[in-house]
Amino acid sequence: MKLLLLPGDGIGPEVLAEVRRVIDGLNAHHGLGLNVENGDIGGASLDRHGTPLAPHVLEMAKASDAVLMGAVGGPKWQGVSYELRPEQGLLNLRKGLGLYANLRPALCFPALADASTLKRDVIDGLDILFVRELIGGVYFGEPRGIETLPDGTKRGFNTQSYTTPEIERVARMAFDLARQREGRVCSVEKANVMESGLLWRETVTALHAREYGDVALSHMYADNCAMQLVRDPRQFDVILTDNLFGDILSDAAAMLTGSLGMLPSAALGEPGLPGLYEPIHGSAPDIAGKGIANPCAAILSLAMALRYQLGRPDLADLTEKAVSDVLDAGYRTGDLLGGEDTRLVGTEGMGRAITERISA
Numbered sequence: 001m002k003l004l005l006l007p008g009d010g011i012g013p014e015v016l017a018e019v020r021r022v023i024d025g026l027n028a029h030h031g032l033g034l035n036v037e038n039g040d041i042g043g044a045s046l047d048r049h050g051t052p053l054a055p056h057v058l059e060m061a062k063a064s065d066a067v068l069m070g071a072v073g074g075p076k077w078q079g080v081s082y083e084l085r086p087e088q089g090l091l092n093l094r095k096g097l098g099l100y101a102n103l104r105p106a107l108c109f110p111a112l113a114d115a116s117t118l119k120r121d122v123i124d125g126l127d128i129l130f131v132r133e134l135i136g137g138v139y140f141g142e143p144r145g146i147e148t149l150p151d152g153t154k155r156g157f158n159t160q161s162y163t164t165p166e167i168e169r170v171a172r173m174a175f176d177l178a179r180q181r182e183g184r185v186c187s188v189e190k191a192n193v194m195e196s197g198l199l200w201r202e203t204v205t206a207l208h209a210r211e212y213g214d215v216a217l218s219h220m221y222a223d224n225c226a227m228q229l230v231r232d233p234r235q236f237d238v239i240l241t242d243n244l245f246g247d248i249l250s251d252a253a254a255m256l257t258g259s260l261g262m263l264p265s266a267a268l269g270e271p272g273l274p275g276l277y278e279p280i281h282g283s284a285p286d287i288a289g290k291g292i293a294n295p296c297a298a299i300l301s302l303a304m305a306l307r308y309q310l311g312r313p314d315l316a317d318l319t320e321k322a323v324s325d326v327l328d329a330g331y332r333t334g335d336l337l338g339g340e341d342t343r344l345v346g347t348e349g350m351g352r353a354i355t356e357r358i359s360a
């Protein structure tokens with residue numbers, strides 16, 4: 001099995017160094033046999049290859065069993081032309097691998113129930129799975145651009161667009177995953193103001209009626225969903241939504257779990273093609289280089305790769321349990337609110353503690 005690591009920018013290389021440590025532990029003590037390669041993406045790739053995703057790196061990704069990315073972007077590249085910005089490298093990778101479904105689980109680890117800004121009794125036991133459409137919608141719709149109007153002012157425009165097959169394939173993923181959970185899907189859009197949202201609702205409803213009668217389906221407008229996530233997040237099992245709403249709502253959900261530094265993700269496409277696993281957080285320029293970033297989201301992303309693609313769900317369980325145990329033992333990076341008997345550690349301290357439990 002081959003895993004391509006794309007550390008990227010800012011805290012990306014820092015958290016992936018800890019993923020590497022965990023892989024070494026799993027290889028040495030649990031016969032994982034995972035071969036690791038490294039590649040460039042984002043600003044790091046722009047600096048070395050003049051493009052945020054070089055064609056040879058996309059080819060390396062396609063030839064791997066799975067890809068694990070750190071993060072892209074940062075102030076250093078703010079002035080570069082729009083097509084060359086680091087974030088475009090990530091979008092090209094998602095598109096290039098056909099990764100239409102982004103699974104973002106928001107789980108509240110028991111030890112972190114008091115690290116959330118919400119009260120413990122609102123988030124205790126929280127377990128939501130976001131299924132975010134990832135290669136369509138306003139992120140990729142045409143036409144797009146900035147044009148100069150006759151009066152000299154400018155107009156920036158993007159296009160929100162979804163086709164029936166694009167909606168059906170990601171909805172199918174959400175329904176299938178719901179069958180392995182509590183069997184409830186809440187589909188989120190703004191059918192009240194957007195035609196693409198209306199088609200989304202009609203398509204999900206029709207697919208449900210045709211094939212998924214055993215799954216409970218509800219619909220919610222995205223603005224209400226943002227409010228409900230804060231009011232009563234445990235009402236949700238699977239949230240199915242589009243690219244932009246999924247991006248925003250999953251960041252909001254991250255704070256329910258204690259920190260953005262805790263949320264992993266898996267981007268999946270057609271069976272047999274490699275998936276892309278990445279923490280949902282960014283390159284965190286404000287803390288990059290300080291050795292204090294939380295590596296848990298990246299390590300939990302490795303666990304998702306072990307479960308969904310590398311054929312080792314047992315080692316996914318082991319890795320997730322190691323993270324949970326380390327939190328129970330009181331280890332905290334700076335982004336996690338302390339509590340009694342907690343021990344503040346840096347990125348490496350957290351990675352070492354998790355690896356020690358895996359290797360024990």
Ligand SMILES: NC(=O)c1ccc[n+]([C@@H]2O[C@H](COP(=O)([O-])OP(=O)(O)OC[C@H]3O[C@@H](n4cnc5c(N)ncnc54)[C@H](O)[C@@H]3O)[C@@H](O)[C@H]2O)c1
Nearest residue numbers: 071072073074260261280281282283284286287293294335
């Ligand atoms: N998948 C990605 O690569 C990705 C995702 C989001 C943002 N970005 C990019 O990252 C750059 C910075 O964006 P931003 O500041 O809006 O979002 P961010 O996620 O990088 O940071 C938001 C806040 O969360 C904190 N944070 C994030 N991850 C953390 C971790 N693992 N441990 C501790 N604290 C953590 C940061 O310090 C910051 O205060 C931008 O260029 C943006 O485009 C990339």
Ligand SMILES: CC(C)[C@H](C(=O)O)[C@@H](O)C(=O)O
Nearest residue numbers: 073087088090091247280282
């Ligand atoms: C960096 C950016 C392209 C990306 C997105 O908007 O999808 C990020 O915010 C994410 O959540 O993965």
Ligand SMILES: [Mg+2]
Nearest residue numbers: 247248251280
């Ligand atoms: Mg985001």
